[in-house]
Amino acid sequence: MLNVKSFQVNPLQENCYVVSDDSKECVIIDCGAYYDAECQAIDNYLRDNQLSPVHLLATHGHLDHNFGNAHLFEEYALKVEICAEDQSLVEHLPEQASTLFGMQISDDQPPIGKLLTNGDRITFGHHTLQVLQTPGHSHGSCLFYVQEEDTVFSGDTLFRMSIGRTDFPEGSWQQMQQSLTTIAKTLPADTVVYPGHGPQTTIADELKYNPFLR
Numbered sequence: 001m002l003n004v005k006s007f008q009v010n011p012l013q014e015n016c017y018v019v020s021d022d023s024k025e026c027v028i029i030d031c032g033a034y035y036d037a038e039c040q041a042i043d044n045y046l047r048d049n050q051l052s053p054v055h056l057l058a059t060h061g062h063l064d065h066n067f068g069n070a071h072l073f074e075e076y077a078l079k080v081e082i083c084a085e086d087q088s089l090v091e092h093l094p095e096q097a098s099t100l101f102g103m104q105i106s107d108d109q110p111p112i113g114k115l116l117t118n119g120d121r122i123t124f125g126h127h128t129l130q131v132l133q134t135p136g137h138s139h140g141s142c143l144f145y146v147q148e149e150d151t152v153f154s155g156d157t158l159f160r161m162s163i164g165r166t167d168f169p170e171g172s173w174q175q176m177q178q179s180l181t182t183i184a185k186t187l188p189a190d191t192v193v194y195p196g197h198g199p200q201t202t203i204a205d206e207l208k209y210n211p212f213l214r
Contacts, residue, residue: 002127002149004194005045010034012064015196017153018042019146020051023125027055028078029144029153030196031068039071054124056113058082059155059196060141061089062168063096063105070110079113081122083133086140087115089170116142129153134183136176137164145187152187152203153194160193160201163212184213 007016010032020026026046033039046053056078058065069090072078082090089096090112097103116122118133122144132143134157141164144153156164157179166173189204206213 009038014064021125025125026051027124029057030065032064033068056080060138061086073110081114083140083142084115134179136179138170150191156196159195
């Protein structure tokens with residue numbers, strides 16, 4: 001059984017997920033924890049549930065999904081794993097902070113771990129996440145799909161009744177359209193979707209109500 005704990009973090013209300021099973025291993029997806037209290041809440045959850053984090057995954061390289069990378073590297077020696085096309089975004093998080101958000105973050109950022117590509121499989125405990133690349137919001141945007149649990153973590157590609165923006169410098173409306181077609185054709189209707197912002201949904205509901213997928 002898959003256990004999914006969601007933390008809504010940072011000023012942009014991004015969803016960080018801790019995903020675990022009865023093995024007590026877990027992965028952390030999109031750690032956008034910015035404030036000390038947010039980092040502490042994640043630490044407390046891991047400790048209270050005796051979880052061992054073995055992967056830090058990012059659906060894409062935007063800052064609001066990666067604020068907490070430095071904390072997780074310091075506490076658990078985790079290096080973020082991200083699609084190769086977004087490597088440059090993560091390598092320039094301080095520049096993103098100042099240019100896009102008017103914020104300052106430390107230039108001392110942790111190294112990147114494995115660079116992911118379409119079809120890669122990431123294992124933890126008794127489960128496997130499959131990387132499905134979905135460029136459009138950024139060049140390296142992806143989903144993490146757990147087929148045996150009918151669960152997908154969609155980052156900023158797919159939201160409940162909406163989709164991610166494509167007007168950033170590395171965004172592409174044409175790529176987003178292709179990615180949404182892939183999602184509609186690939187993921188079963190009963191798949192539960194955990195997005196990067198907002199409430200969870202299902203592929204069935206998105207196919208029925210989301211104007212970008214209909």
